[in-house]
Amino acid sequence: MKVGIIRCMQTEDFCPGTSDFRMIREKKGVFEGVEEDIELVGFTSCGGCPGKKAVLRARELVKRGADTIVFASCIQRGLPIGYPCPFAKKMKEIVAQEAGEQIRILDYTH
Secondary structure, X not given: OEEEEEEOHHHOOXXXXXXHHHHHHHOOHHHOOXXXXXXXXXXXXXXXXXXXXXXXXXXXXXXXXXXXXXXXXXXXXXXXXXXXXXXXXXHHHHHHHHHOOOOEEEOOOO
């Protein structure tokens, strides 16, 4: 599995992605049960509210080899700031539409 992670730009000052990377390494969270090796292709932000740049960034991650796009927990679950992205659902929809059925979309990391 080749993973590209999209995170919330608002949380960059609070979270360096340590838990996201640990989940990949330990195959926990959304990666639990993944048998194949997991390679991190890229780690980028949504580009800021309302997340319209997420499509461009997902496209770039796929271009660089990602077969799976994961929305970090900061977007879907509001970690660590306690505020889930109000645009998460729409962002996921447009990224999934752009990526097509061949790219797996996962909702959170941990």
